[in-house]
Amino acid sequence: MPNKTFFWFFLPTGLAMILFIGLPIISTGIQSFYAQHDQVVKEVKKCDPFGCTVSIVVDNEETTKLREAKPLGKFNGFGTYVDRNHLAIDEIKKFWNETESFGAFVDQVTNLPFYKALIFTLTYCLFVTPNVLLLGFIIALSLNAVARKIRGPLIFGTILPMIVTPLVGSLVLFWMIDSQGIIGANIQNLMNDPYLSLKSSKTLTWITIIIYGIWHHSPFAFVVFYAALQTVPQEPVEAAIIDGASRFQRIKHIVLPHIYPVVTFVALISLMDNFRVFEPIIGFSAEGSAQSLSWLIYDNLVNEEVILFGSAAATSMMTIVGIAILLAPVLIRTWKEFKTAR
Amino acid sequence: MRKILVTLLFLLFGTSAFADCNIKSGSINILANDFPALRTFVETSKQCKGSADFKVTHSSEHNKIAVPALTANPSEFSARIAANSSIVPLMNQDLIRPLDDLVKKYGKGIQDSQLITIDGKVMAVAFMANTQHLYYREDVLKDLGIAVPKTYEEVVAASEKIRASGKMQYPYAAAYKAGWNLAEEFVNMFIGHGGEFFKAGGAQPNINNAKGVATLNMLKKLSELSNPDYLTHDSEAIKVEWESGNVALMTLWASRSGTLLDDEGDPNITEATKLTGPATVGGGNIPAATLWWDGFTLAKNRSDADAEATFRALAHAASNKKMVADAADQAVWLVEGFVPGPKSIGVIEAVKMGAKPYPMLPQMGLMHGALGSEIVEFLQGKESAEQALKDVEAAYISKAKEQGFL
Numbered sequence: 001m002p003n004k005t006f007f008w009f010f011l012p013t014g015l016a017m018i019l020f021i022g023l024p025i026i027s028t029g030i031q032s033f034y035a036q037h038d039q040v041v042k043e044v045k046k047c048d049p050f051g052c053t054v055s056i057v058v059d060n061e062e063t064t065k066l067r068e069a070k071p072l073g074k075f076n077g078f079g080t081y082v083d084r085n086h087l088a089i090d091e092i093k094k095f096w097n098e099t100e101s102f103g104a105f106v107d108q109v110t111n112l113p114f115y116k117a118l119i120f121t122l123t124y125c126l127f128v129t130p131n132v133l134l135l136g137f138i139i140a141l142s143l144n145a146v147a148r149k150i151r152g153p154l155i156f157g158t159i160l161p162m163i164v165t166p167l168v169g170s171l172v173l174f175w176m177i178d179s180q181g182i183i184g185a186n187i188q189n190l191m192n193d194p195y196l197s198l199k200s201s202k203t204l205t206w207i208t209i210i211i212y213g214i215w216h217h218s219p220f221a222f223v224v225f226y227a228a229l230q231t232v233p234q235e236p237v238e239a240a241i242i243d244g245a246s247r248f249q250r251i252k253h254i255v256l257p258h259i260y261p262v263v264t265f266v267a268l269i270s271l272m273d274n275f276r277v278f279e280p281i282i283g284f285s286a287e288g289s290a291q292s293l294s295w296l297i298y299d300n301l302v303n304e305e306v307i308l309f310g311s312a313a314a315t316s317m318m319t320i321v322g323i324a325i326l327l328a329p330v331l332i333r334t335w336k337e338f339k340t341a342r
Numbered sequence: 343m344r345k346i347l348v349t350l351l352f353l354l355f356g357t358s359a360f361a362d363c364n365i366k367s368g369s370i371n372i373l374a375n376d377f378p379a380l381r382t383f384v385e386t387s388k389q390c391k392g393s394a395d396f397k398v399t400h401s402s403e404h405n406k407i408a409v410p411a412l413t414a415n416p417s418e419f420s421a422r423i424a425a426n427s428s429i430v431p432l433m434n435q436d437l438i439r440p441l442d443d444l445v446k447k448y449g450k451g452i453q454d455s456q457l458i459t460i461d462g463k464v465m466a467v468a469f470m471a472n473t474q475h476l477y478y479r480e481d482v483l484k485d486l487g488i489a490v491p492k493t494y495e496e497v498v499a500a501s502e503k504i505r506a507s508g509k510m511q512y513p514y515a516a517a518y519k520a521g522w523n524l525a526e527e528f529v530n531m532f533i534g535h536g537g538e539f540f541k542a543g544g545a546q547p548n549i550n551n552a553k554g555v556a557t558l559n560m561l562k563k564l565s566e567l568s569n570p571d572y573l574t575h576d577s578e579a580i581k582v583e584w585e586s587g588n589v590a591l592m593t594l595w596a597s598r599s600g601t602l603l604d605d606e607g608d609p610n611i612t613e614a615t616k617l618t619g620p621a622t623v624g625g626g627n628i629p630a631a632t633l634w635w636d637g638f639t640l641a642k643n644r645s646d647a648d649a650e651a652t653f654r655a656l657a658h659a660a661s662n663k664k665m666v667a668d669a670a671d672q673a674v675w676l677v678e679g680f681v682p683g684p685k686s687i688g689v690i691e692a693v694k695m696g697a698k699p700y701p702m703l704p705q706m707g708l709m710h711g712a713l714g715s716e717i718v719e720f721l722q723g724k725e726s727a728e729q730a731l732k733d734v735e736a737a738y739i740s741k742a743k744e745q746g747f748l
Contacts, residue, residue: 036746041704044461048426049468049676050633050699057460058704060436074746084740091736111725113715113737179571194511197570202722285574288520288718299715302406305431305707310744 025320032080032313034073037066073310080314087318088112114315117291118322123206124292125274125326128213132270133263135214136221141251143222144229155226162219170283173212174199205289209280216280217273221266228259268330275323293319363658365392368651372638373408374423376400378600379470379673380636383423387659394651404428405522412437415643420652425636426700427707429458429466434704438465438639444653451661456676458637468637469660470673472597473697474516474530475631475688476621481614482509482590490616494531494560494623494630497591501567504590514567515580516593518721523576525713526632527593531557533698534623534630545705545747547738550731556624558720558727565721573718587611593620596688600672603685617684619691631692632700635676705747712738 040062045054082089088109095108109115143154161169176183177198188196198204232255240250256263278294281287287295293315300312370391374380384398399419401407409431411418417437424432432438440463445452449467458466476497478490483500486507491497497514504513517523532539537553540546565572569583577598583589585607594602596617603612620631638656640649659665663679670681674689682690700706712734720730742748 035744038746039704042461045459046461046702047457047459048699048702049455049471049635050693055701055703058434058436060433064436076744080744083743084736111719111729111733174574179569195570199571199574200722202724285519287715288573289722291715299711305405305409305428305710306434306741306745307409308741308744311741 028313028316030072031309032317033075033077035076035080035310036073037063037070038074039063040066076310080310081318084112085311086114086314088114113291113296114318117293117296120206120290121275121277121292121294121322124210124213124277125271127210128217128274129267129270131214132217132221133267135218136266137225137263139218139222140225140229141255143226158222159219161215162217162223164216166216166279167283169216170212170280173208174284177208199284199286200289202289205284205286209277209284209286209290212280212284213274213277217270221270224262224266225259228262229255232258264330264334268327271326271330272323275326276319293322363390363392363654365390365394365651365654367394368645368647369395369397369420370648370652370655371395371397371399371419372421372423372652372656373399373401373404373411373419375404375425375636376402377595377597379597379669380423382665382669382672383469383659386662386665387655390655390658391651394655396655408432409435409437412641412643416645417641417643420641420644420648421656422639422641423636424466424639425472425634426702427634427710429637429639430702430704431707432639433460433465437642439642439649440464441467441640441653444640444650444657448650448654449657449661451678452657453661453676453678456637456660458635466637466639467657467660468635468676470597470636470675471689471693472595472634472636472674473620473631473689473692474526474593474595475629475692476618477584477592477594477599477602478616478618479590479611479614480616481610482513485509490618491591491621493625494534494564494621497621498560498563498567501564501591505567510588510590512567512569512588513590514564514592515569515572515575515583515589516564517575517577517580518561518565518568518572519576519579520573520718521714522710523714524573524717524721525710527561528557528713528717529700529710530593530620530632531560531623531630533632534621534626534628536626536628539701539706539709540703545742547709547735549709550728550735554731555727558717558730560623561717562721573721584615585611596686597673599685599688603671617687619688619695620697622695627696629692629695629697631697633689633692633697634700705742705745708741708745708747709734709738712741 040059041056042059043054044057045052046057081087084091091112092109095105099105099108110119139158143151143158146154175181178184179188179197184198187198188194198208236254237250240254245253276294277292278298281290281292281295297312297315297319300308300315372384374384381400384400388396388398399407405428408422408428412422412432413435422432422438429438442464445457445464445467452467456468457464458468476491482504483490486503486509488500488503489496491500501513504510516527518527532549532553535553535556537557538548541548569575569588575583577595580589580592580594581598581602584592584602587608599617603615620629622628623630638660640652661677663677666675666677666680670683671685674680674682674686716733716737717730719725720727739748
């Protein structure tokens with residue numbers, strides 16, 4: 001496509017992207033450098049049905065004046081980024097100097113909210129993405145091999161997990177793993193431990209969420225791989241069969257190289273999706289044991305009665321940076337291939 | 343015959359004339375939490391809507407919606423049913439209007455004790471009181487010869503005895519869901535130990551001390567006697583546990599007693615369910631519980647006509663003797679004419695024992711939030727009590743700095 005055609009072709013999409021993705025990100029970025037004004041409080045008498053007390057309230061007149069003068073708040077620079085609830089630079093320095101062994105240092109660092117969330121998010125990505133790719137590929141290969149008559153219903157059944165809303169899917173599993181639910185009770189029986197609870201143990205909660213993630217995301221990989229498999233040319237496959245290549249050899253040397261660009265695409269998309277893991281944490285009520293970066297943002301915005309815009313904005317920006325870092329190797333590789341292909 | 347007809351006519355017209363407050367215009371849109379007493383309250387106010395628009399949103403997620411919805415101008419809701427904790431963010435952001443003029447004009451039946459005044463201005467009108475207190479299974483305690491517990495130490499001893507008897511595996515329940523609920527249990531227990539959340543005259547935290555440690559240790563003991571999934575159980579979940587007969591001792595909101603004791607479920611369990619005051623802890627004499635009021639506030643970013651219509655409808659309910667007589671089981675109403683029934687015993691005992699109200703401080707929401715996420719690891723046994731409290735304070739300080747309180 002000539003560059004000029006491409007430009008006009010892309011323009012509407014580009015404008016929409018700037019409007020709905022670019023500008024909000026810029027606005028979030030600016031927000032992350034600001035904190036609330038210093039609160040002006042005053043002592044007043046408060047009376048309710050249980051009696052009167054003297055205590056403090058926010059002085060709204062003074063606050064309004066401050067807000068009108070500087071609507072964005074107090075400039076805080078990278079203050080929010082480095083505070084204890086985010087990168088915690090000072091705390092980490094302190095731990096480094098105070099702790100005696102490296103293990104103790106790691107313990108202290110992983111106790112900080114941002115790093116706790118980062119570790120869960122990365123673990124989730126690292127376990128879910130490869131398994132989704134593998135499982136999706138295996139399902140696609142198997143379905144490609146079954147008789148055409150039953151293929152339709154089988155495909156429909158396979159993509160069901162993707163059709164089910166994440167929240168509903170996780171809630172169903174949540175009730176099943178309850179200590180009185182069908183899975184939870186059976187595991188207790190098997191292990192002969194009446195106190196075993198999938199929901200109270202951190203490790204088991206993580207495993208549950210990861211398994212749920214694989215279950216939910218595999219159909220996506222399957223659909224894309226299945227479509228790609230339809231484009232594999234038959235001649236080389238037949239030639240390979242005549243040459244006596246086994247099924248495994250055919251897949252390794254013919255099918256995989258052919259659908260390789262699609263694999264990269266699925267890997268990219270799942271990495272991005274998984275880094276933003278959020279719904280299962282809410283669905284499983286797993287806030288106690290598993291927190292992700294997206295959950296931190298949600299927590300700052302809604303869980304407190306006071307909304308922390310600065311904190312939420314800073315975590316959002318760091319999530320974007322995180323995704324960029326994760327995707328960098330794949331993107332660089334694609335770029336190189338793109339160049340050599342020319 | 344004529345007499346009957348007259349009575350019928352009187353009933354028919356009498357009630358409708360009584361109910362209709364003759365509101366001519368304006369639109370009413372209410373945001374409220376979702377439990378039976380609040381539904382009754384809102385329904386009662388609807389009777390008098392006249393020709394005004396009337397909409398209501400009952401949601402247990404009301405806390406998450408309130409501030410954004412009332413910040414908009416004009417705001418989505420004309421009224422918000424708030425409590426001592428949830429009025430604070432509305433006050434902090436200056437989102438609700440003083441009600442003095444409306445109370446003077448239309449608040450005839452409202453008692454002075456119902457008015458929440460802050461700095462001399464009426465900011466809310468309370469209509470019910472609430473607290474968390476003990477529920478017990480009379481049959482189970484009697485069988486094992488256990489006296490009704492008065493302190494949390496006795497609750498622990500009683501639960502251990504019930505477990506040892508083999509009757510129940512997890513005899514105790516309370517809403518320990520990580521987040522708001524768990525933090526609320528900490529707040530109760532800390533106040534029961536005589537703790538103060540902030541250093542005098544400021545917003546510096548004051549929980550990393552012996553009282554904080556004692557609070558956490560008691561929460562842990564109780565959690566070990568609860569269903570292992572306790573970190574995912576909110577009030578609704580433990581109510582279900584209770585109705586399935588898995589629990590013999592429970593700390594739950596007074597406002598939930600109505601649905602707990604209704605006709606649904608096993609009649610034997612319902613019959614054996616008894617209410618008592620909140621327990622004390624650590625030898626203290628004030629209960630480990632906080633007193634709450636529920637009341638209505640009006641949004642600032644709404645027209646005067648809407649505010650007037652909304653106030654008149656809600657004031658109709660907040661001074662309605664018929665409602666409190668009909669729904670005497672649902673709540674401890676603060677409205678004139680309320681005769682406390684057996685289900686009000688928890689709140690009345692709490693007031694008698696000198697329970698403290700939930701602290702109505704501008705920075706309390708941040709402390710509550712920090713508690714809800716940072717004490718989980720202690721309960722899971724991954725962290726010492728001192729470390730957990732240190733984490734709470736550190737998390738709180740960062741947030742309070744960002745929010746301008748420190």
